[in-house]
Amino acid sequence: MIGRKKTRRSVTKETACICLVLVAFAFALQGAHAQPPYSITVTTDRNSYSRGDLVTITGTITPPDQGVDIGVEVRGPGGATIWIDTVTTDFSGNYLSQFRLDLSAPYGVYTVWASPTGSNTNSWCEFTIPQAAETTTTMTISGRTLTIIRVVTTGVAETTVTESAVTVTVGTTVRVVTGTTETKLTKETTSLTLTQTQTTVSKETTSLTLTETETTTVQIFDPVRLVKWWASEPAVQVGVPIFLVGVVPAVLIFAIIRRRRKQEKRRMEELDRLEGKSKAEE
Amino acid sequence: MRKPQEKRRFPSALLVISLTLLVPLTLSIVPPVGAAPYVITIVSVETTDQAGNPRNVFWRGELVMIKVKLSCPGGGYSPVSYPYIQFVRTTDPDLRMVYLGFMSSTISSGENQSSTTGFTIPLTATTGQYKVKVMLWNTRPSNPQFQVLAAARQATFTVT
Numbered sequence: 001m002i003g004r005k006k007t008r009r010s011v012t013k014e015t016a017c018i019c020l021v022l023v024a025f026a027f028a029l030q031g032a033h034a035q036p037p038y039s040i041t042v043t044t045d046r047n048s049y050s051r052g053d054l055v056t057i058t059g060t061i062t063p064p065d066q067g068v069d070i071g072v073e074v075r076g077p078g079g080a081t082i083w084i085d086t087v088t089t090d091f092s093g094n095y096l097s098q099f100r101l102d103l104s105a106p107y108g109v110y111t112v113w114a115s116p117t118g119s120n121t122n123s124w125c126e127f128t129i130p131q132a133a134e135t136t137t138t139m140t141i142s143g144r145t146l147t148i149i150r151v152v153t154t155g156v157a158e159t160t161v162t163e164s165a166v167t168v169t170v171g172t173t174v175r176v177v178t179g180t181t182e183t184k185l186t187k188e189t190t191s192l193t194l195t196q197t198q199t200t201v202s203k204e205t206t207s208l209t210l211t212e213t214e215t216t217t218v219q220i221f222d223p224v225r226l227v228k229w230w231a232s233e234p235a236v237q238v239g240v241p242i243f244l245v246g247v248v249p250a251v252l253i254f255a256i257i258r259r260r261r262k263q264e265k266r267r268m269e270e271l272d273r274l275e276g277k278s279k280a281e282e
Numbered sequence: 283m284r285k286p287q288e289k290r291r292f293p294s295a296l297l298v299i300s301l302t303l304l305v306p307l308t309l310s311i312v313p314p315v316g317a318a319p320y321v322i323t324i325v326s327v328e329t330t331d332q333a334g335n336p337r338n339v340f341w342r343g344e345l346v347m348i349k350v351k352l353s354c355p356g357g358g359y360s361p362v363s364y365p366y367i368q369f370v371r372t373t374d375p376d377l378r379m380v381y382l383g384f385m386s387s388t389i390s391s392g393e394n395q396s397s398t399t400g401f402t403i404p405l406t407a408t409t410g411q412y413k414v415k416v417m418l419w420n421t422r423p424s425n426p427q428f429q430v431l432a433a434a435r436q437a438t439f440t441v442t
Contacts, residue, residue, distance in 0.1 A: 084369050084371060084382065098377055115426065
């Protein structure tokens with residue numbers, strides 16, 4: 001009986017131990033799954049956008065972990081939510097969320113918030129929709145001359161006029177001065193506030209997408225404008241009347257006098273010839 | 283001679299009972315590796331017409347209703363309540379957000395909930411495939427206490 005009691009006790013102890021181990025294992029697993037305190041970064045592919053642009057939000061969590069849910073929220077200048085998303089990190093801890101800005105999105109500063117689930121942390125960044133960035137321009141390059149083939153302006157503020165009032169409308173062909181080209185048309189030169197991603201322009205480049213604010217001098221290539229400008233020049237305004245009133249009559253008088261002299265000379269020669277002939281007959 | 287044998291079986295029975303209780307307990311506590319421990323499940327997201335009939339093709343100018351069904355596992359004697367914010371986001375084929383609806387509510391473990399929201403497709407809307415994404419959060423990401431309460435679920439419909 002004593003032996004049996006001992007055996008039963010030892011088995012009960014073993015069972016209790018196994019139970020304890022299982023409970024410990026359960027808690028250990030639970031503890032192992034608990035998420036580490038992630039830190040997070042958030043950034044956008046550009047600092048400024050135009051309405052209708054695609055915004056790409058990216059970031060990373062540290063330490064890198066796969067399958068972690070990230071909440072992304074974008075708030076507009078007035079605090080209104082314009083985008084929300086739940087994305088999941090890849091094996092490197094990276095995440096991505098993309099959306100397109102509305103064509104009527106308000107100008108101003110936008111805030112992007114990102115937070116990994118259950119990590120007691122978050123991060124934010126900002127981007128802007130500046131009013132000046134609304135000019136969307138496509139440029140083509142022919143030799144050394146940049147030609148803006150289409151200028152789309154959505155408001156008055158986008159076009160900065162320095163001298164004469166030149167309105168650039170959709171479809172207007174303008175030429176950008178890239179040195180000494182087309183220097184005669186300075187009167188018609190105006191300034192357009194353009195946005196440009198690419199500062200170095202090579203011959204191989206066929207199109208440019210403008211993003212950063214940059215003032216570029218452009219010239220309107222219009223023969224009518226050229227004539228108008230020519231007529232409005234002070235030198236032309238003074239020179240043409242002097243030319244018409246002074247030089248032209250003088251030249252005409254000179255031509256008439258010269259023509260009369262020539263006629264007189266011919267008449268004299270004819271008379272001499274006739275005189276010589278009559279003398280010979282006598 | 284039988285009594286001691288029955289008594290000897292008692293520890294084995296205790297072990298079996300322990301295992302029977304602990305294994306499901308362990309599996310319920312520990313979610314699969316890589317998955318977030320969601321407390322709510324988005325059972326279904328479907329688009330319907332005004333009468334509640336499931337539909338995936340709409341004309342511009344029509345009203346799209348989005349029906350969301352939620353489920354909170356668990357329950358028992360001490361149900362836990364979870365306050366949540368439900369976001370219903372709709373994007374057009376160009377990734378432009380055309381509708382964002384949100385509601386705050388609370389769900390208890392063992393409870394099922396259903397909600398319907400809707401919007402009119404603008405007459406100038408782009409045609410193509412639209413995506414509806416439903417997300418459940420406890421707060422917004424600007425709050426560090428942010429937590430995703432359910433795996434996001436998507437549905438699609440076509441605008442012709």
